[in-house]
Amino acid sequence: MNAPVAPLRPEPRPGILDIAPYVPGKAGVPGAVQPVKLSANENLLGASPKAIDAFRAVADQMALYPDGRGALLRQAVVERYGLEPERIILGCGTDEVFAMLSQAFLRVGDNIVQGEFGFGAYAIAARANEAEVRYAKEKDYRLDVDALLEAVDARTRLVFVANPANPTGTVLPASEIARLHAGLPPQVILVLDGAYAEFCVDPTFDDGMDLAREAANVVVTHTFSKIHGLASLRIGWAYAPREVAEAVERIRLPFNTSIPAQAAAVAALGDLEFQARSLEHVETWRPWLLQQLSGLGLNVVPSAANFLLIGFPKSPGRRASDAEAYLAKRGLIVRGVASYGLPDHLRITIGLEAHNRAVVEALAEFMRPGSDVRT
Ligand SMILES: Cc1ncc(COP(=O)(O)O)c(C=O)c1O
Structure with a gap:
């Protein structure tokens, strides 16, 4: 009996199908009110x-x-x-x-x-x-x-x-x-x-x-x-x-x-004025976010860019993935970085003042001892 022959079909180069497709920062979650995208390190001031x-x-x-x-x-x-x-x-x-x-x-x-x-x-x-x-x-x-x-x-x-x-x-x-x-x-x-x-x-x-x-x-x-x-x-x-x-x-x-x-x-x-304004914005809010989020007991990595990497506890309900979902429900879309080998961290783009304050407020509630973080 002849061995079954696999049908001929187009084959990509070796290794192509082993590549994990690039996952961009999410743009929003269905049903969330006015989602704010803080997941892709874009300029929240817009363009020049x-x-x-x-x-x-x-x-x-x-x-x-x-x-x-x-x-x-x-x-x-x-x-x-x-x-x-x-x-x-x-x-x-x-x-x-x-x-x-x-x-x-x-x-x-x-x-x-x-x-x-x-x-x-x-x-x-x-x-x-x-x-x-x-x-x-x-x-x-x-x-x-x-x-x-x-x-x-x-x-x-x-x-x-x-x-x-x-x-x-x-x-x-x-x-x-x-x-x-x-x-x-x-x-x-x-x-x-x-x-x-x-x-x-x-x-x-x-x-x-x-x-x-x-x-x-x-x-x-x-x-x-x-x-x-x-x-x-x-x-x-x-x-x-x-x-x-x-x-x-x-x-x-x-x-x-x-x-x-x-x-x-x-x-x-x-447009040097726009570049200066964008830098000034980041220089204003970067240390503020670092200080506020560190004050909540989170492990914030000091950043030289327009985003911050934030480490979360490993305890159930207070993990990075829980925080990502918690923020998303409040319309704040941030970046889980498990695919970068950092499952206990989130990356958050520095936003406008209202966004930054909303992030800190939400994470303060999320981290508050005894608070029910499932909602
Ligand atoms: C380190 C780094 N390099 C390059 C890029 C890609 O930039 P571009 O939009 O020019 O492709 C990014 C975008 O997030 C980035 O984080």
Whole structure:
């Protein structure tokens, strides 16, 4: 008797179906009154008014393909940061920059190295290219340079460091980034993800741009999704060594950034008043939330970004997942981070004053001894 033959069908590349799909911050729960989304680290002040005007001004260009190289935005970035235009990569969000770097540099069986709680998009991009992900232990929710270096082996092609990090919000000083870079073999690309760099006022921090100017293996990324408030437009950029930018340019989809995104990004970059206001808002409410939530007995990780990571007790009814549900019922949508290996924590974006006060009030009630947290 012939053995049964499996029917032929389309098969994705090995490993694709093992990738856990990226779970974005929830937008709301059915039935909750006016849900407030504090789950995706967006800018609760909205977008720069100048960017909104610029977006509207190109509405009649919808029928046209964009300039694939994004010349005007490229020029705006070059002028603002003092960079060489041919070393800029524009992406459909920085997520696409990570995906393009992975596609261009990872061979089957290579690996990337990241922190144990590192941002999920790096791993998805690596696995999509049949590469492995090596996680380096963190200390006190902070990347540990020695552990990162230990994780690097002969098959490592990319090391991803978000600084400040997501979901922890912690920061590595420039001296540690320099030490990490000095310990890497020259063929390994160090990606310094500055998604939250604009919110960091720690004097020991810099975004690595000076290192990237000189080094042949450092890429610095910045996004328009956070301080500039353009998350829906999907636009970000990177400063890369010339050879890296040239390699990525060959696989970039021809029109990966849109006309409205490019126009809004140029205007946002020039709107220093909005950037200052956004930073000031975070600088006002970040310490307040830290102090208030710590006062409730919660373990708040000091943050350099526009969100806070909050540790909850392990006792039934007072766990992070209970708190997430409790807040959701009150219309406050926050981010459970169990998928990041942090089941006892929630990540909460710094909101407007009313949101922040509502979070503290709700969590005070949630943590109050004897209170019935089931409702
Ligand atoms: C650390 C980090 N890097 C990059 C991104 C993605 O940014 P973009 O919207 O530019 O794809 C995020 C978004 O949450 C992030 O947290």
